[in-house]
Amino acid sequence: MAKVIVIEDDPDISLLVSHKLRSSGHDVEVETDGQAGLAAVRSVKPELVILDWMMPRMNGIEVCEAMRADPELAEIPVLMLTAKAQEIDLERAYGVGVDEYIQKPFSTRELVVRVERLLSA
Numbered sequence: 001m002a003k004v005i006v007i008e009d010d011p012d013i014s015l016l017v018s019h020k021l022r023s024s025g026h027d028v029e030v031e032t033d034g035q036a037g038l039a040a041v042r043s044v045k046p047e048l049v050i051l052d053w054m055m056p057r058m059n060g061i062e063v064c065e066a067m068r069a070d071p072e073l074a075e076i077p078v079l080m081l082t083a084k085a086q087e088i089d090l091e092r093a094y095g096v097g098v099d100e101y102i103q104k105p106f107s108t109r110e111l112v113v114r115v116e117r118l119l120s121a
Contacts, residue, residue, distance in 0.1 A: 002119050003044060006030045007037030007051040007063060008081065013104070017050060017081070020108045021115065034058025038066055041073060048118055053082035053093070061096055068097040077118040081106065 008014040031037035035057040053060040067073040079100040
C-alpha cells in the first residue's frame with residue numbers, strides 16, 4: 001500500500017481516481033487546489049502525486065516545479081491528469097519534471113497500470 005496525494009479540482013474526477021486507487025489498496029488523500037496540494041505533499045511526503053494541470057491558486061505545472069526545486073520532494077513521482085492534449089503541453093509537462101502524463105478522458109485501467117509502474121520504479 002502506498003500513500004498517494006491526488007490534487008484535482010474536479011470533484012467527479014477526484015472521486016473516481018481516489019476510489020479506484022483505494023480499491024487497489026492505496027491510501028489516498030485528495031486536495032482541491034494546487035496550493036493546498038503542495039502543502040499536503042510537504043507535510044505527508046507521499047510515494048506518488050497525481051495532479052491536474054488547470055487548478056485554482058496554483059496550477060499543476062507550478063506544483064511540479066515547486067516539488068522538483070525542493071530536495072525533500074524532488075524524487076516523488078508525479079503523474080499529471082489533464083485535458084491539455086497538444087504536443088507543446090506534453091513537452092512542457094515533461095520539461096518541468098512530470099513522470100507520467102495522461103490525457104482526460106482517461107481509462108481507469110490505464111491509470112492503475114501507470115500508478116503501479118511509477119510506484120515500482
